[in-house]
Amino acid sequence: MKKYDYIILGSGPVAMHLLAKFERTTNKVLLIEKGLWGGTCPNTGCQPKIFIEGTVRPVLNSYYLAGKGIKEAAKIDWPTLMARKKKIWAAFHKNERASMTSENTDTVQGTGILTGPHTVKVNDQEYEGKQIVIGTGLSPRDLDIPGGEYAITNNEFFDLDQLPKRAIVIGGGYVAMELATILQAAGTEVTILQHSDRLLRPFDQDYVQELKQIMEERGIKFHMNAPVKQIAKDGDQYTVITTNGENFDTDLVINAAGRKPNVEGMGLEEVGVDFDSKRGIKVNEHMQTSVPSIFAAGDVADNGQPNLTPVAWVDAYHIINFVENGEKSPIKYPPVATNAFTYPEIAQVGIHEDEMEEGDYVKTLDLSDMFFSIGEGDFHAKLKVILNKDGVVRGASELSIHAAEDINNFVPLIGRKDPNKFVEENLTFAFPTPANNLDTLFR
Amino acid sequence: MKKYDYIILGSGPVAMHLLAKFERTTNKVLLIEKGLWGGTCPNTGCQPKIFIEGTVRPVLNSYYLAGKGIKEAAKIDWPTLMARKKKIWAAFHKNERASMTSENTDTVQGTGILTGPHTVKVNDQEYEGKQIVIGTGLSPRDLDIPGGEYAITNNEFFDLDQLPKRAIVIGGGYVAMELATILQAAGTEVTILQHSDRLLRPFDQDYVQELKQIMEERGIKFHMNAPVKQIAKDGDQYTVITTNGENFDTDLVINAAGRKPNVEGMGLEEVGVDFDSKRGIKVNEHMQTSVPSIFAAGDVADNGQPNLTPVAWVDAYHIINFVENGEKSPIKYPPVATNAFTYPEIAQVGIHEDEMEEGDYVKTLDLSDMFFSIGEGDFHAKLKVILNKDGVVRGASELSIHAAEDINNFVPLIGRKDPNKFVEENLTFAFPTPANNLDTLFR
Ligand SMILES: Cc1cc2nc3c(=O)[nH]c(=O)nc-3n(C[C@H](O)[C@H](O)[C@H](O)COP(=O)(O)OP(=O)(O)OC[C@H]3O[C@@H](n4cnc5c(N)ncnc54)[C@H](O)[C@@H]3O)c2cc1C
Ligand SMILES: Cc1cc2nc3c(=O)[nH]c(=O)nc-3n(C[C@H](O)[C@H](O)[C@H](O)COP(=O)(O)OP(=O)(O)OC[C@H]3O[C@@H](n4cnc5c(N)ncnc54)[C@H](O)[C@@H]3O)c2cc1C
Numbered sequence: 026m027k028k029y030d031y032i033i034l035g036s037g038p039v040a041m042h043l044l045a046k047f048e049r050t051t052n053k054v055l056l057i058e059k060g061l062w063g064g065t066c067p068n069t070g071c072q073p074k075i076f077i078e079g080t081v082r083p084v085l086n087s088y089y090l091a092g093k094g095i096k097e098a099a100k101i102d103w104p105t106l107m108a109r110k111k112k113i114w115a116a117f118h119k120n121e122r123a124s125m126t127s128e129n130t131d132t133v134q135g136t137g138i139l140t141g142p143h144t145v146k147v148n149d150q151e152y153e154g155k156q157i158v159i160g161t162g163l164s165p166r167d168l169d170i171p172g173g174e175y176a177i178t179n180n181e182f183f184d185l186d187q188l189p190k191r192a193i194v195i196g197g198g199y200v201a202m203e204l205a206t207i208l209q210a211a212g213t214e215v216t217i218l219q220h221s222d223r224l225l226r227p228f229d230q231d232y233v234q235e236l237k238q239i240m241e242e243r244g245i246k247f248h249m250n251a252p253v254k255q256i257a258k259d260g261d262q263y264t265v266i267t268t269n270g271e272n273f274d275t276d277l278v279i280n281a282a283g284r285k286p287n288v289e290g291m292g293l294e295e296v297g298v299d300f301d302s303k304r305g306i307k308v309n310e311h312m313q314t315s316v317p318s319i320f321a322a323g324d325v326a327d328n329g330q331p332n333l334t335p336v337a338w339v340d341a342y343h344i345i346n347f348v349e350n351g352e353k354s355p356i357k358y359p360p361v362a363t364n365a366f367t368y369p370e371i372a373q374v375g376i377h378e379d380e381m382e383e384g385d386y387v388k389t390l391d392l393s394d395m396f397f398s399i400g401e402g403d404f405h406a407k408l409k410v411i412l413n414k415d416g417v418v419r420g421a422s423e424l425s426i427h428a429a430e431d432i433n434n435f436v437p438l439i440g441r442k443d444p445n446k447f448v449e450e451n452l453t454f455a456f457p458t459p460a461n462n463l464d465t466l467f468r
Numbered sequence: 469m470k471k472y473d474y475i476i477l478g479s480g481p482v483a484m485h486l487l488a489k490f491e492r493t494t495n496k497v498l499l500i501e502k503g504l505w506g507g508t509c510p511n512t513g514c515q516p517k518i519f520i521e522g523t524v525r526p527v528l529n530s531y532y533l534a535g536k537g538i539k540e541a542a543k544i545d546w547p548t549l550m551a552r553k554k555k556i557w558a559a560f561h562k563n564e565r566a567s568m569t570s571e572n573t574d575t576v577q578g579t580g581i582l583t584g585p586h587t588v589k590v591n592d593q594e595y596e597g598k599q600i601v602i603g604t605g606l607s608p609r610d611l612d613i614p615g616g617e618y619a620i621t622n623n624e625f626f627d628l629d630q631l632p633k634r635a636i637v638i639g640g641g642y643v644a645m646e647l648a649t650i651l652q653a654a655g656t657e658v659t660i661l662q663h664s665d666r667l668l669r670p671f672d673q674d675y676v677q678e679l680k681q682i683m684e685e686r687g688i689k690f691h692m693n694a695p696v697k698q699i700a701k702d703g704d705q706y707t708v709i710t711t712n713g714e715n716f717d718t719d720l721v722i723n724a725a726g727r728k729p730n731v732e733g734m735g736l737e738e739v740g741v742d743f744d745s746k747r748g749i750k751v752n753e754h755m756q757t758s759v760p761s762i763f764a765a766g767d768v769a770d771n772g773q774p775n776l777t778p779v780a781w782v783d784a785y786h787i788i789n790f791v792e793n794g795e796k797s798p799i800k801y802p803p804v805a806t807n808a809f810t811y812p813e814i815a816q817v818g819i820h821e822d823e824m825e826e827g828d829y830v831k832t833l834d835l836s837d838m839f840f841s842i843g844e845g846d847f848h849a850k851l852k853v854i855l856n857k858d859g860v861v862r863g864a865s866e867l868s869i870h871a872a873e874d875i876n877n878f879v880p881l882i883g884r885k886d887p888n889k890f891v892e893e894n895l896t897f898a899f900p901t902p903a904n905n906l907d908t909l910f911r
Contacts (some may be wrong), residue, residue, distance in 0.1 A: 044911055072839040075900050079843025080537040083529035087542040094523040094549030099530040106537030113842060280735040318724040333898040362898040372898060396515040400522025430873050433903040436894045451879045453778040455805040455815060457518050468488055
């Protein structure tokens, strides 16, 4: 049986960051991937999305400036965009595998199945590892309704050759909102069906309401409290039926309603690794599962953190620190900044208003009257920061076309009592940029 | 004679930041402005520029994506854009005066002239101040050649109703490069004439060469080592003649060749305030001039710093700390981030390659193959960081369409020996954003 220091299940961001650190060691690694090399983020998640949004941004930007200094809004040419996407990605996952393979790292295509605390089987071959890291991520949760199989997911969306005339997006999380933004910008009539009365749960709900309104003004329709009970197919066309009895005829149905941990069919029960089929694999403060030689990290781990790529990095780094450097202190997550790449973007770090405690207060900044925002047509831009009674920064929310980048300026401030000191030490940020808002807020 | 705690000459960023801090004090202030309230930055500098660039960015962004996912590049409608600009700015400087006037702050329109260490005359009225702060900024330096008066400057550029068919921009600094970018994007045939062989002196010269080439590919013509010796006028048309004997027929000539400190006609010699007519007013480490009750700050002060708005803020804050709080330690400038709002942008903080010392080394990162950049058509994006032999970050340079915002991520790192620690503490920046590059660089 071939022996390794580490066996990694799944080649996503978890694996990528483990390998990056292993480069400086002599550890022997076996990496197992059952699907696309590189995992969700670069193949069917963050990266194809951000690639397409590179086109969406100037199109919507010019839409808001049309008649105000721009002659006409630019338009998306969907088939060309998608042909370009496919060409760029054609060899990606193979190259990714090649780049992950090295003198110290073997790669195997197949489903990894645990057979013991130190052993994994792939394609009927067994391997031994001092440590095993499970980074198997999430998959779209099937719509458990008649016709649920007619809905596509993010796995198919980014290869959509032809733009549908109409689309129904089921869900109200960031993926639903982002795909709706993309399709509407490209010219599709988009309707969002959300089962509850809340969208974008982890974000400031005032800003979410405003974002919803902005999206509605561009023509996206929202139906809240509208759980779907059936999808019927008739030729090329679908009818989506809600429990309220509403019917929606459409050309495409997208299931962006939720994702579930990849915990099945990989021997967890057999080997005694505790997990919950909704929350994922149980881990302690060192990312160890109930079997100490087996770790879990990233989306599949029940780590109490949002399922985002940088969280997978933090998990991966901690495992290495713990195993290789004998790190004693429990894993510590930096404040996690998160963003929906809608238009405008909505971003969050730390707490939002709903999570405020006694004595906390809010500072707001209207960005929409800054020449910067007026010039870009960012007519709704705004920012709020939550501080506690001692002046410690607890959270920040932003609605603007630069929210993702700007929210990062608040990451080093979360938990700091002296934001003004940080600002004074860095007062000479390039001007005019969103970072200069810090001076206005904390001078 | 009316008495004040502070008399401030000039209502630019220096004054704005002094007033912001005075809000929490009972200081009586007299603010004197001879031109537009708010100074250069909001009236004829940073702000009208960034307003117009709000339109330029999606236009050029869509230009690079045309045929790649966008049908056609968006186009600028110059007369509409400028009409909008004028409307937005119509009441600006009056409102600015109103917002600067308060119970504790009087404002006077007129030229302030020093008459003694504690006295200033405006419109033949004399006032007394415990402290006097000179924040009179810079003005365009006249072209000292026959016909020099035909060239417009930034003072007129931002009110240009009609787009010229052809324009000559004299100069090679950031203002010249930015105005050339704007005009070409709007449809003008632009030629830059630079007297020396160097453009954008404070920036990485490899990146400057690449930027020049990118701008040339869009149609901007550069003539280097081409000092202008004459401008001739013939009806609506001008001919610009260089010392090399080249002739350029054009519809508009822009003088962006340099700026000079506003030190004349304000009694500096009479009161004994030392200055240099090119470098500005001499100041010590507390921004005091040779007359201790008289301070100078911002662009007009010979403070050894670039002439940028955030530097004016640092000066203003230090004066207050010194006078009000008895600050003893000399003024300390944070690393100054600077950016040319060209397309792509070019940004700098700390040292660049030409300033490297023995043992320093360069880390580079090609951003152009990131999905982020590919999606946006940012095909030349790149980044370099300079570290010394102990791993201390000394400088960073970036060429990308997000350079201004991204360079700010390096500001807190300059002078730090442990950039990887900073990165680890902030690993969960929103993804995918330029800030994530820090992880790639310092993991
Ligand atoms: C549409 C979409 C957009 C997103 N956008 C963002 C964003 O903007 N920012 C952000 O931070 N995050 C985003 N995410 C989330 C991000 O993709 C995940 O957080 C990240 O990929 C998690 O990394 P991971 O390594 O834990 O798992 P994954 O990337 O999911 O990788 C897991 C891999 O394991 C493989 N696998 C599963 N079971 C086995 C097995 N038994 N044996 C072998 N291999 C197995 C899978 O095939 C998969 O390749 C997005 C996700 C989606 C779906
Ligand atoms: C085209 C252009 C673009 C720019 N872009 C940027 C940028 O992107 N980022 C950046 O950081 N900086 C930029 N700058 C530089 C920025 O404008 C200056 O650094 C900033 O305005 C300096 O502030 P200040 O208060 O020292 O002087 P100023 O803003 O110049 O204000 C000085 C004021 O003093 C008044 N004054 C002069 N003499 C007297 C007198 N005797 N009595 C009374 N009043 C008087 C003047 O009328 C003026 O209003 C730009 C400049 C220009 C020209």
